[in-house]
Amino acid sequence: MTKRPALTLKKVAEIIGVSNATVSNAFNRPDQLSKKKREEILKSCIELGYHGPNQAARSLRKGTSDIVALILPDSLNYMVSDPVASQFMQGVTDILEQNNINILLFSGRSPSINKIVDFVDGFICYGAPRNSELVAQLEKTTKKVVTIDFNIANRASINIDNEQAAAEITNHITQSDDNIFAVLGLRLIPSEQVCRVYDNELLDSQSSISHRRLDGYTKALTEQGITLTNELIWNVPESNIKLAAIAAREALTTEPRPNVLLCMSDMIALSTLREAQALGLRVPEDVKIVGFDGIDESQRSSPTLTTVHQNSVLKGQRAAQLFLDGSIVEEILAYTVQQGNSC
Amino acid sequence: MTKRPALTLKKVAEIIGVSNATVSNAFNRPDQLSKKKREEILKSCIELGYHGPNQAARSLRKGTSDIVALILPDSLNYMVSDPVASQFMQGVTDILEQNNINILLFSGRSPSINKIVDFVDGFICYGAPRNSELVAQLEKTTKKVVTIDFNIANRASINIDNEQAAAEITNHITQSDDNIFAVLGLRLIPSEQVCRVYDNELLDSQSSISHRRLDGYTKALTEQGITLTNELIWNVPESNIKLAAIAAREALTTEPRPNVLLCMSDMIALSTLREAQALGLRVPEDVKIVGFDGIDESQRSSPTLTTVHQNSVLKGQRAAQLFLDGSIVEEILAYTVQQGNSC
DNA sequence: CTGTTAGCGCTTTCAT
């Protein structure tokens, strides 16, 4: 029978014959004791099989844990299926891993941050979470918060200028009197269905990137003397190929047929491209398509996609760095219009 | 000035005028007090802005946290770039999210589990971690452990029969005297380089799925009277398109040219397919290619891939369920040979 | 059904 009860700092101190504070200092504050003594203690710990202070207790005492919660917009598997989110995560994990910070994955559908808030040093919140109560909770917490693609007052954030990007890519399309514009939008209204927006109430229009993008499209078209009506704006509840295909098909079979489709994500645009081709339409001759995000796959499709490219890996890196720095800045990242052959 | 100091259970109890145990029970053990009192207390807590017991303290006291560490084979961004890992994660998150368990992402490159072990209820370890010391640590821990694609004695595990699957897909290839076999293997030797295996020492041959697969290939070929020499076995250090392309090109430009390429992952196979086509070789006429894993993309390529399909989402779901159940079983999941046009 | 109390394992003043 070996030692059943787990070793604690106190026991170890007793065995070695020093006070618990000294052992603690050996691990945490090398300057508080002689080099010799420290090394002796550390060596003894290894021999005893003591692997250092219990992190849960340490966290309770110190109030820090070296864990940060990464709040995803939706359920966890979202991150896995969305290439933009994946890229972002890659950026975040790059930086945090380098800094020995661990990541707790947290779903934007969770009812509350309470179950984890005491375990983490703060939050990196990627996109407005599906459950908007989480935002209210983040506003109140005393822990660090960095938001991405939306803002919370007095918190660090990372964004791109979605409105300007949307306007720019709209202006990128050759003007013609024949143009009929339609928008395939992302989560514009609370509905979980693919449907036209019509006069439905728009979702929390303040913060959502979708509304900034819609504003951009609208603004550019207005300047061209074109009015975008809600009948030609579709709501796709999430950036998912199948749902996008439904919206695309509806749009492409509307009479008169829209011949410029402004898509709020590359996933939607790629799905639209596929639907158009399935309907025997030529892109860009019969239908022009533009996307948003600039995912890798948009450059492998045929034709390649004209889209707004944003650097999602960098976004993640900057978010993580801002978190570490603790600086409360609202950072705006650059985007580029990526010329493809789809318009 | 509002209340600076955070509310604690004790303070709340004092304010309400009951003992701290009663408040604790109101949150944790409804049966220990009258329904009426419980509701009163809970209501008061809400009014006071107390959101429930501090989870870090609770965890220290109870020794559980409702957090499980998911150990990835390599650095965190690995998961993002590998479709098989992504699928697996999706399965895990499905089940754990349903059970209100949070996930701490942990890199297989980390030096030690010590920094997090006290925060989690256990480990789900996907593939043998890059840092093999982690395995030794997992062997020792008193917390729950589920391993996937490798085993630890007396721990729950999920596997497929890699050897049999590899043998089966090898036998699936039409026999011919003209066949020259080559293997594009995954992490067969410690080298971080793409290279032929030759007489290098094979990596921890016991546990690795790569060696099980190699054994399967070898066994099937031996039964056909064919000897696989190490000169025609390549090592690809990770399942990554670029590295695979290098190996593929080496293999395809070897004289005499191998005309059957056994690839240990679909990523490698797809990359090989591309290289073959770039070299003007017809698949399967000039070169036959088989993969492993059955990722979605293998069915979208042209020609489609003949491969071993394993259900990675299910793997993740079962891993999570085994973790929750706490049953120490070694579960073997089914695979299927998926007929494509690449051989 | 309710209250008192002893820790969970640690860090950190404050003395020495």
Added chain:
DNA sequence: ATGAAAGCGCTAACAG
């Protein structure tokens, strides 16, 4: 440079 002691906030015996 080292040690004694006070909690961090909570849960679970146990007593009432």
